[in-house]
Amino acid sequence: MPADIGELHxxxxxxxxxxxxxxxxxxxxxxxxxLGAGVFSLFVxxxxxxxxIMAAMAGTWDANETWLVVAGGVLFGTFPLVxxxxxxxxxxxxIIVLWSIMMRAIALEFRHHSERSxxxxxxxxxxxxxxxxxxxxxxxxxVLEGYPLTEGNVPTYAGGMFRFISPFSLWTGVGxxxxxxxxxxxxxxxxxxxxxxxxxxAARWVDRSFYASLVAVVVTVVWSLLKFPxxxxxxxxxxxxxxxxxALAVVYAVVxxxxxxxxxxxxxxxxxxxxxxxxxxxxxxxxxLPWLVPNTWTIYDAxxxxxxxxxxxxxxxxxxxxxxxxxxxxxxVFRARISKLTGYGHH
Amino acid sequence: MESxxxxxxxxxxxxxxxxxxxxxxxxxxGLALLLFLAEWRWLRTDDDTWYRLTRFFxxxxxxxxxxxxxxxxxxxxxxxxxxxxxxxxxxxxxxxVLGYETITAFMYExxxxxxxxxxxxxxxxxxxxxxxxxxxxxxxxxxFWIMNANSWMQTPTGVELRDGIFHVTDWGAAIFxxxxxxxxxxxxxAAVELALFVVIGVSAWYLLKKRHEDMFSRPLAYAxxxxxxxxxxxxxxxxxxxxxxxxxxxxxxxxxxxHYHTYAPDGSVNTGWHIVAWPDDAAGENRWALTIPHxxxxxxxxxxxxxxxxxxxxxxxxxxPVWIPFYGFRVMLxxxxxxxxxxxxxxxxVYTRRLFSAGGRARRWFLRTAVxxxxxxxxxxxxxxxxxxxxxxxxxxDGMMRIExxxxxxxxxxxxxxxxxxxxxxxxxxxxxxxxxxxxIRQGPDLEAPVLRGGDDAIGHLESQPGADDARPAYxxx
Numbered sequence: 069m070p071a072d073i074g075e076l077h078x079x080x081x082x083x084x085x086x087x088x089x090x091x092x093x094x095x096x097x098x099x100x101x102x103l104g105a106g107v108f109s110l111f112v113x114x115x116x117x118x119x120x121i122m123a124a125m126a127g128t129w130d131a132n133e134t135w136l137v138v139a140g141g142v143l144f145g146t147f148p149l150v151x152x153x154x155x156x157x158x159x160x161x162x163i164i165v166l167w168s169i170m171m172r173a174i175a176l177e178f179r180h181h182s183e184r185s186x187x188x189x190x191x192x193x194x195x196x197x198x199x200x201x202x203x204x205x206x207x208x209x210x211v212l213e214g215y216p217l218t219e220g221n222v223p224t225y226a227g228g229m230f231r232f233i234s235p236f237s238l239w240t241g242v243g244x245x246x247x248x249x250x251x252x253x254x255x256x257x258x259x260x261x262x263x264x265x266x267x268x269x270a271a272r273w274v275d276r277s278f279y280a281s282l283v284a285v286v287v288t289v290v291w292s293l294l295k296f297p298x299x300x301x302x303x304x305x306x307x308x309x310x311x312x313x314x315a316l317a318v319v320y321a322v323v324x325x326x327x328x329x330x331x332x333x334x335x336x337x338x339x340x341x342x343x344x345x346x347x348x349x350x351x352x353x354x355x356x357l358p359w360l361v362p363n364t365w366t367i368y369d370a371x372x373x374x375x376x377x378x379x380x381x382x383x384x385x386x387x388x389x390x391x392x393x394x395x396x397x398x399x400x401v402f403r404a405r406i407s408k409l410t411g412y413g414h415h
Numbered sequence: 416m417e418s419x420x421x422x423x424x425x426x427x428x429x430x431x432x433x434x435x436x437x438x439x440x441x442x443x444x445g446l447a448l449l450l451f452l453a454e455w456r457w458l459r460t461d462d463d464t465w466y467r468l469t470r471f472f473x474x475x476x477x478x479x480x481x482x483x484x485x486x487x488x489x490x491x492x493x494x495x496x497x498x499x500x501x502x503x504x505x506x507x508x509x510x511x512v513l514g515y516e517t518i519t520a521f522m523y524e525x526x527x528x529x530x531x532x533x534x535x536x537x538x539x540x541x542x543x544x545x546x547x548x549x550x551x552x553x554x555x556x557x558x559f560w561i562m563n564a565n566s567w568m569q570t571p572t573g574v575e576l577r578d579g580i581f582h583v584t585d586w587g588a589a590i591f592x593x594x595x596x597x598x599x600x601x602x603x604x605a606a607v608e609l610a611l612f613v614v615i616g617v618s619a620w621y622l623l624k625k626r627h628e629d630m631f632s633r634p635l636a637y638a639x640x641x642x643x644x645x646x647x648x649x650x651x652x653x654x655x656x657x658x659x660x661x662x663x664x665x666x667x668x669x670x671x672x673x674h675y676h677t678y679a680p681d682g683s684v685n686t687g688w689h690i691v692a693w694p695d696d697a698a699g700e701n702r703w704a705l706t707i708p709h710x711x712x713x714x715x716x717x718x719x720x721x722x723x724x725x726x727x728x729x730x731x732x733x734x735x736p737v738w739i740p741f742y743g744f745r746v747m748l749x750x751x752x753x754x755x756x757x758x759x760x761x762x763x764x765v766y767t768r769r770l771f772s773a774g775g776r777a778r779r780w781f782l783r784t785a786v787x788x789x790x791x792x793x794x795x796x797x798x799x800x801x802x803x804x805x806x807x808x809x810x811x812x813d814g815m816m817r818i819e820x821x822x823x824x825x826x827x828x829x830x831x832x833x834x835x836x837x838x839x840x841x842x843x844x845x846x847x848x849x850x851x852x853x854x855x856i857r858q859g860p861d862l863e864a865p866v867l868r869g870g871d872d873a874i875g876h877l878e879s880q881p882g883a884d885d886a887r888p889a890y891x892x893x
Binding site: 137138147152156166224373394395397 | 495515523840
């Protein structure tokens with residue numbers, strides 16, 4: 069940690085680091101379910117049901133996706149050195165994620181204007197959801213592995229465009245798809261009328277993807293422990309009992325989620341799943357400290373020299389709560405369960 | 416690795432992505448305002464025609480908005496990918512401003528657009544109007560920040576370059592840089608003008624086809640009167656912006672005007688304004704030109720014989736290329752004046768009641784012109800931006816950072832993959848946007864659907880229904 073950073077400045081850097089993690093977490097929680105529902109829709113035969121899945125997120129997908137853009141904005145504004153270099157390193161996966169997100173948005177927007185081309189948009193929606201998840205997960209894993217930098221005042225990425233591909237990043241890509249399938253099937257269970265057949269279909273998915281996610285999480289944690297010294301040092305260090313408690317909290321949330329979903333309390337199942345995700349996400353952020361990109365950028369070196377308490381307070385104190393309020397209000401307005409025939413046509 | 420081709424390609428990549436994105440937001444911004452006004456009239460008069468019009472134009476708005484979001488997310492990432500070094504260096508100011516744009520505008524808009532589109536009948540009429548108002552305000556805010564970021568690149572004040580990073584020394588000076596307010600006004604009014612002419616074009620098309628004539632003559636008349644005010648205002652604002660460019664970016668202005676020589680060969684001030692010309696950058700002069708004497712100094716300095724610095728005042732290495740700014744500027748100007756004429760013609764047609772009387776060749780020709788005019792503002796906005804951006808060359812941040820310092824070091828293959836991928840991609844988006852808009856317009860407004868007054872439909876239920884398949888838990892401990 070550099071010596072010339074004042075205490076106040078340090079506080080602001082931490083606060084922004086937390087805001088960045090928070091926006092990404094919200095994105096994963098909110099859009100993860102939408103993306104997972106998209107993957108699920110690939111396995112749905114009935115076109116009305118597929119339309120229903122898209123209608124289920126019609127009022128909220130756009131706001132959910134916006135958290136990713138907010139995270140991008142925070143990264144650009146606060147940690148421009150990471151933004152410029154990491155995006156260059158992750159160029160290929162991010163381009164594919166972008167194309168997928170765009171295609172998905174278009175499919176969602178255009179489907180209800182279409183008659184003959186509906187199946188095209190359905191397929192596009194599903195495939196784009198899948199590729200978004202896989203490559204975003206891959207990018208995530210690639211960031212954990214770090215990347216080489218050039219020398220100089222403003223270090224940039226030094227390496228080729230395929231460097232992000234590794235066994236670990238391929239695995240995190242798969243893991244993202246698996247975990248999102250769980251969130252997506254829970255979302256569908258919560259969004260459809262209780263008499264709809266699709267809910268039974270989704271219930272089978274909840275079971276399968278639940279065990280798959282469990283395996284995925286355990287493998288990822290063990291792999292990280294063996295692969296990343298910075299993680300092993302933290303987890304097996306003097307505070308190992310804190311990390312143990314964190315793991316117990318995750319297990320508790322998962323058990324509660326399982327119970328809620330079996331009892332048909334769909335909303336609680338989603339909330340418990342999100343609690344588990346949030347605990348794991350925060351644990352990951354704290355495991356990475358002081359790195360923002362492990363072995364590449366510490367949060368002190370990457371922070372913009374212009375971050376000031378004023379701008380932070382303005383943005384986070386003023387806008388974030390407001391954003392949360394209308395995000396919540398929107399979800400509240402569109403909370404009603406739908407039937408597959410509701411579709412798009414009747415808004 | 417590093418070659419001129421790769422740099423050229425990644426610049427083309429960005430130009431393409433930015434140009435294709437910019438087909439959508441201006442219409443979103445302008446149409447949101449018009450939708451708000453129409454819905455507000457509906458609340459005030461309780462006249463269902465306003466409701467039908469709002470719902471109809473809202474459909475166009477949605478298609479356009481979706482395309483705008485999809486291409487806009489790409490823009491945010493494109494800075495980091497194609498202009499990595501620039502993003503790192505300018506991050507402290509430029510990145511912050513884009514961050515504000517996402518937080519204060521983009522997120523704000525996303526929060527209310529869902530309510531605006533899907534909230535009909537679910538929330539009260541007032542709440543819905545409030546949502547529409549917020550969509551309008553947030554899209555304007557987004558224009559505010561984006562224009563701010565770009566105008567700072569034109570006139571970078573309030574920062575200093577230390578160790579390769581732009582440090583913000585004065586937030587106020589940076590935000591209110593000299594280029595900002597005139598260019599923001601010019602852009603926002605452009606968006607309103609575009610939306611007005613789209614509404615005029617669509618309404619005129621219905622009148623030509625003799626469909627829904629009563630319904631669409633109303634927005635046509637209103638929009639024509641508004642356009643007659645907005646179009647001349649836009650020309651004035653453009654001139655205003657030109658003054659600022661002349662003051663702060665003399666080389667950019669000289670490129671826009673194809674103005675190579677400050678003085679004529681006989682030593683007098685060169686005041687000629689070229690209508691058309693054949694600029695030759697290598698030779699540093701126009702091979703031939705059609706010139707109006709004194710017009711340039713009239714336009715730029717508002718005097719008969721004012722001195723306007725030519726490109727010969729700038730070293731060759733710092734001169735922008737002339738072709739694109741020169742012709743881009745002229746196309747924009749021509750469209751601007753043409754739209755003023757169309758708007759005045761329209762107001763005269765409204766005033767003399769010729770617009771609503773049946774038949775008549777003059778009316779038919781006017782309506783055809785009006786339909787044609789709906790496409791012109793798109794072209795004007797494009798050419799305006801190309802002028803603005805190319806005239807700043809070779810600088811990325813005017814006078815502080817050159818293009819080749821800010822562009823990512825990509826290989827030719829990387830840049831080519833981008834370009835090919837995004838060409839296909841944006842064309843697909845563009846094609847379907849127009850395809851569905853055309854479809855919505857062909858179908859016409861829905862006159863059958865019940866008017867949703869809001870609040871009287873059930874919002875739904877959260878409790879489980881008895882008798883449903885899983886009202887009982889699937890698993891109970893024995």
